[in-house]
Amino acid sequence: MAKIVIGIFSAYIGSMNADFAIKLAEAAVNKEHEVFLWLSGNGVTLVRKNQKEFKDYSYLEKKVEELIEKGVKIAACEACSEARGIHKEDLIDGVEFYSMDWFMAKVAEADRVLMIGES
Amino acid sequence: MRLGIFISNYRCKKETLERIKNAELGIFLVQNGVYHAVTESEILKMQAEFFVLKEDLLTRGLSEDKVKENIKIVEYGDLVDLMLKYEKLLWM
Numbered sequence: 001m002a003k004i005v006i007g008i009f010s011a012y013i014g015s016m017n018a019d020f021a022i023k024l025a026e027a028a029v030n031k032e033h034e035v036f037l038w039l040s041g042n043g044v045t046l047v048r049k050n051q052k053e054f055k056d057y058s059y060l061e062k063k064v065e066e067l068i069e070k071g072v073k074i075a076a077c078e079a080c081s082e083a084r085g086i087h088k089e090d091l092i093d094g095v096e097f098y099s100m101d102w103f104m105a106k107v108a109e110a111d112r113v114l115m116i117g118e119s
Numbered sequence: 120m121r122l123g124i125f126i127s128n129y130r131c132k133k134e135t136l137e138r139i140k141n142a143e144l145g146i147f148l149v150q151n152g153v154y155h156a157v158t159e160s161e162i163l164k165m166q167a168e169f170f171v172l173k174e175d176l177l178t179r180g181l182s183e184d185k186v187k188e189n190i191k192i193v194e195y196g197d198l199v200d201l202m203l204k205y206e207k208l209l210w211m
Contacts, residue, residue, distance in 0.1 A: 002203055016150050017127070023174075027195035028202075114125070114208040 002111040003034045007103070009041035010117035013057055018046045021116050022063050029070045036110070037067070038103045040077040043117060044084060047076050049092045061092060068094035075102065121145065123205030126152035126162070131211050133161040144168070145205045147198060148190070149175050157185040170201060 006025055012018045021037065029035045039046055046060060053059040068074060075096040081087070088097045107113050122142040127150040136144070144167035148156050155162050156171040163169065169190040176183065176192070183192055193201070202208060 004199075004202065020127075020150060023195050024198060028199045031196060031199055033199065112202050112208060114202065114210060116125075116127075116210050118127075118210075 001032050001034060003036070003106075003109060004028050005036045005038060005103075005106050005110040005113045007038040007040065007113070007115040008043035008046065008117055009039075009115065011042035012046040012060070015118075016058070017116050017118075018043070018060060019058050022060055022067065024114075025067055025072050026063075026070070029067065029072050035067075035072045036106050037072055037074040038077070038106065039075070040080045040100075040103070041117065042084075044076045044081045044086055047074065047092050047095045048086055048090050064092050065094065068092075077103070120207060121205040122207050122209060123147060123201060124209045124211060125149055126155065126211050128152055128211075129154045131155075131162065133165065135211070136162065136165055142207075145170065145201060147193075147201065148172065149198075151179075153179060153181060156187060156190050157181050163187055163189065170197070172198065 006021050008021045010017045025035050025037050051061045075098045078097050078099050120142050123145040125147045129151050146167045146169050148171040153171050153175045170193045171190050173192050173194055
């Protein structure tokens with residue numbers, strides 16, 4: 001069993017990176033690895049709650065909830081969120097709110113780290 | 120050092136990869152990076168192990184028999200195992 005950190009820093013809507021990261025995290029937790037999902041930059045938009053489901057858009061709120069139930073730790077960067085008007089009370093239940101040093105600590109103790117996203 | 124590189128788009132060029140020295144490469148073609156697996160892509164001439172994500176092939180209507188021989192077709196679970204085989208991971 002390994003400690004795997006997956007980070008997403010690209011926007012939720014308009015790129016398939018969030019979808020990819022969610023499926024990879026699910027595959028990893030299903031293999032009983034310890035998985036941390038870190039959202040920064042525009043990636044924080046993934047964990048805003050009350051998302052409306054539209055046919056042609058990725059809809060991942062339920063998936064995020066499922067991963068939390070499976071034991072995946074999901075955290076959003078506090079500064080990146082607040083800068084985008086996303087406050088702790090706006091997050092999907094179970095998503096945590098940390099500053100960068102929490103993420104650095106997780107990276108330091110991780111077996112593998114993958115940062116997903118592009119500018 | 121074993122370096123695993125996720126290539127998620129078709130813009131990635133061989134010249135970019137050639138700047139990476141002294142690494143045993145594993146190249147994972149995902150999202151729009153899967154198009155490298157079914158075309159005469161320069162990247163496939165690199166000294167590397169190649170993998171392509173089956174789900175992203177099929178989503179794009181690309182059939183498995185079009186994938187070049189030196190590329191292994193994998194699923195998400197295999198990608199997790201590969202992440203542990205390669206020591207460092209890169210997303211391009």
